[in-house]
Amino acid sequence: MVSFLSMDTVGNPPNLTPEKSHRVATSNDIELSTYLEIAKQKTGQQPVEAKEPPERPEREAIVIIDFGSQYSMLIARRVRELQVYCELVSHDTPWEKIASLNPRGFILSGGPSSVYDIDAPMAPSYVYESHLPVLGICYGMQVITKQLGGEVSPGTRQEYGHAMLHLSRMDSPLFAGLPDSMAVWMSHGDKIEQIPRGFSTLAYTENTPAAVIGDGQGIYGLQFHPEVVHTPEGKTILENFVYRICCCRGNWTIGNFIEESICRIKEQVGEGKVICALSGGVDSSVAATLIHRAVGDQLTCIFVDHGLMRKEEVERTFNTFRMNLGMNIILVEAADRFLKKLKGIIDPEVKRKTIGEEFIRVFENEARKIGKVDFLAQGTLYPDVIESASSGIKAAAKIKTHHNVGGLPADMSLQLLEPLRSLFKDEVRKVGTELGLPQEMVWRQPFPGPGLAIRIIGEVTKEKADLLREADFIVTDEIQAAGLMHKLWQSFAILTDLKSVGVMGDFRTYGYLVAIRAVTSDDAMTADWARLPYDLLARISNRIVNEVRGINRVVYDITSKPPSTIEWE
Numbered sequence: 001m002v003s004f005l006s007m008d009t010v011g012n013p014p015n016l017t018p019e020k021s022h023r024v025a026t027s028n029d030i031e032l033s034t035y036l037e038i039a040k041q042k043t044g045q046q047p048v049e050a051k052e053p054p055e056r057p058e059r060e061a062i063v064i065i066d067f068g069s070q071y072s073m074l075i076a077r078r079v080r081e082l083q084v085y086c087e088l089v090s091h092d093t094p095w096e097k098i099a100s101l102n103p104r105g106f107i108l109s110g111g112p113s114s115v116y117d118i119d120a121p122m123a124p125s126y127v128y129e130s131h132l133p134v135l136g137i138c139y140g141m142q143v144i145t146k147q148l149g150g151e152v153s154p155g156t157r158q159e160y161g162h163a164m165l166h167l168s169r170m171d172s173p174l175f176a177g178l179p180d181s182m183a184v185w186m187s188h189g190d191k192i193e194q195i196p197r198g199f200s201t202l203a204y205t206e207n208t209p210a211a212v213i214g215d216g217q218g219i220y221g222l223q224f225h226p227e228v229v230h231t232p233e234g235k236t237i238l239e240n241f242v243y244r245i246c247c248c249r250g251n252w253t254i255g256n257f258i259e260e261s262i263c264r265i266k267e268q269v270g271e272g273k274v275i276c277a278l279s280g281g282v283d284s285s286v287a288a289t290l291i292h293r294a295v296g297d298q299l300t301c302i303f304v305d306h307g308l309m310r311k312e313e314v315e316r317t318f319n320t321f322r323m324n325l326g327m328n329i330i331l332v333e334a335a336d337r338f339l340k341k342l343k344g345i346i347d348p349e350v351k352r353k354t355i356g357e358e359f360i361r362v363f364e365n366e367a368r369k370i371g372k373v374d375f376l377a378q379g380t381l382y383p384d385v386i387e388s389a390s391s392g393i394k395a396a397a398k399i400k401t402h403h404n405v406g407g408l409p410a411d412m413s414l415q416l417l418e419p420l421r422s423l424f425k426d427e428v429r430k431v432g433t434e435l436g437l438p439q440e441m442v443w444r445q446p447f448p449g450p451g452l453a454i455r456i457i458g459e460v461t462k463e464k465a466d467l468l469r470e471a472d473f474i475v476t477d478e479i480q481a482a483g484l485m486h487k488l489w490q491s492f493a494i495l496t497d498l499k500s501v502g503v504m505g506d507f508r509t510y511g512y513l514v515a516i517r518a519v520t521s522d523d524a525m526t527a528d529w530a531r532l533p534y535d536l537l538a539r540i541s542n543r544i545v546n547e548v549r550g551i552n553r554v555v556y557d558i559t560s561k562p563p564s565t566i567e568w569e
């Protein structure tokens, strides 16, 4: 029996080099926001930084100084799972920004540098001067050692993989509730030659005499990674740090987030008007619902039907927001406009550009009808914020192919309203659930902004879009019935421009070839084709050729990303 899920577990990214995609590699909703941001930049209008209202005193945070480890974001997620708010900041962040977060402690992340490199990033002095607890992980521990007078040397051999950690100081609060030996995950080249004065060794492994160090005053260093799943007791270590050492109260809950966000949005928006481009995707849906809770009818959502949505998607989304949630929502039926623009276009990038450009035109038309608008709501998430902060990638670089979209007129000077910018995707889903959004919407697989246009190989026509909608509906239906919808990153059909000969009953047919794509992935940067059960594939294939006239052959895509991409175009 072939196992269904082949991707590695969270915390151990697959050993594949993420490719630089020229397409959007994040959530489906980013597409909309990116069109709009790029558009504003084209007209010389920079997104207006929204003024942050003052932090509420009850908020507490653990601040991670990010030295660039592939695991930094995972540390943040682990801390948040412990119900403690946590943010990643770069090592040159000024104290004023940190102070506004109300920090209770610091974590210094791992990173690819060596502390003796000339430009090696170090912890800012406030980390030590604040007298808040500090936990250095891997490179972070070496930074502590170097900055506080110890010695780090290049290791003669790398230590990578499992190791047995033996505790020598069971009484350390960091080790409360732990056994005296445990498996940990090591990944380092350099090693601590001499620990700083005032520190002692709290635990060791066979190859690393100083695997955990502490100064007895709240500063700790770990040579291993507590955040990965291969350190099974890692969660307890982080829990001990945030609760026993930093004395956090653990008030980062979804309920608190919602309550706090509603207050902030009310303060920020005041009497202003907000517009939101809704796509039916998780991020814009949750953002809109949250804003609606805060300011009600001051929010207007614009939902553009470009004729390339999946079967029943437009009606379902519209009804959910209008009927169930009682929102102000304008449905713009623009399928003809988009199809006319797409006529004769076969190049995937030109399809994207054309759709992006048309989207802005339609959105702008509708927005103008509303009158004066003050805010543009977007479903930006925390990973996007981190990515653009750490790599300097601005919205324009996210979709290179959309640089030439026309742009919103300069007189529409809109402030950004991004209520989800501190959240990870799983937290957004929890907020959506708590706000009462249907589970089907909260757990929706990503769907690209250009929709079915990039799943129809060659020219897009209404007939082809209708064929694909039917085939895709069957895939969705069967995947859902098999209970696999949430286990797959994406599953869908592609209408190729290839026709082949078939036979049905006594008749020869000449119909389209449809491909099925189903992948597992953590972030869409890499993906593996899903080992779907054969009988499921057989049901999908049978139903498509029997129920969709015009399609007579079905194939299953068994390539991973890289070297393929998830979408075919």
Ligand code: XMP
Pocket (backbone or CB within 6 Å): 021, 023, 024, 025, 026, 027, 028, 029, 030, 031, 032, 352, 446, 447, 448, 449, 450, 490, 524, 561, 564, 565, 566, 567, 568, 569
């Ligand atoms: P690829 O095909 O590059 O896709 O492996 C990675 C992820 O991005 C989505 N995708 C897009 N999303 N506009 C979007 O909003 C696009 O033009 C686009 N192209 C790809 C894709 O569905 C997958 O989740």
